[in-house]
Amino acid sequence: MRSCACMAALRQARMDFTSHMTLALEQAHAAAQRGEVPVGAVVTDPQGRVVAAEGNRTRELSDPTAHAEILAIRSACAALGSERLPGYHLWVTLEPCPMCAAAISAARIATLYYGAGDPRMGGVAHGARVFDHPQCHHRPIVYDGIAAAPSRDLLQHFFKARR
Ligand SMILES: [Zn+2]
Numbered sequence: 827m828r829s830c831a832c833m834a835a836l837r838q839a840r841m842d843f844t845s846h847m848t849l850a851l852e853q854a855h856a857a858a859q860r861g862e863v864p865v866g867a868v869v870t871d872p873q874g875r876v877v878a879a880e881g882n883r884t885r886e887l888s889d890p891t892a893h894a895e896i897l898a899i900r901s902a903c904a905a906l907g908s909e910r911l912p913g914y915h916l917w918v919t920l921e922p923c924p925m926c927a928a929a930i931s932a933a934r935i936a937t938l939y940y941g942a943g944d945p946r947m948g949g950v951a952h953g954a955r956v957f958d959h960p961q962c963h964h965r966p967i968v969y970d971g972i973a974a975a976p977s978r979d980l981l982q983h984f985f986k987a988r989r
Contacts, residue, residue, distance in 0.1 A: 860881070871914055927949040940970050943974070
């Protein structure tokens with residue numbers, strides 16, 4: 827294959843790509859260490875800069891809505907001073923649940939990258955399929971299966987250890 831500027835841009839994009847999911851995985855690890863279900867989420871701005879990185883804190887905050895995605899969106903919105911994040915991207919280690927998918931839509935997130943699919947709780951490719959619903963007014967571009975194996979391994983080890 828010939829080398830050109832596009833290839834360099836693609837390589838750079840792939841590096842960014844990997845690094846953001848790596849950070850999301852680090853947040854998931856940190857959540858596991860706090861005794862939380864290991865899910866991590868990162869929000870990047872239209873320039874690709876990380877503006878929020880969070881892990882699950884439902885137990886710590888006694889808050890069933892304190893999923894990694896919700897916390898990351900809240901943090902990014904607060905930093906921007908806006909209820910919407912147009913052109914922003916969300917990276918999460920696990921398929922978002924219906925609540926988080928609705929929040930992603932409401933925040934006008936441009937692109938959703940997620941790791942492992944979640945047949946039990948997921949709301950994007952499973953169950954409610956929030957973005958496919960006629961009432962969904964904003965659908966992000968969705969890329970699934972990004973770093974799916976390490977995301978799934980984290981969850982499996984976490985639940986195995988607690989059994
Ligand atoms: Zn959720």
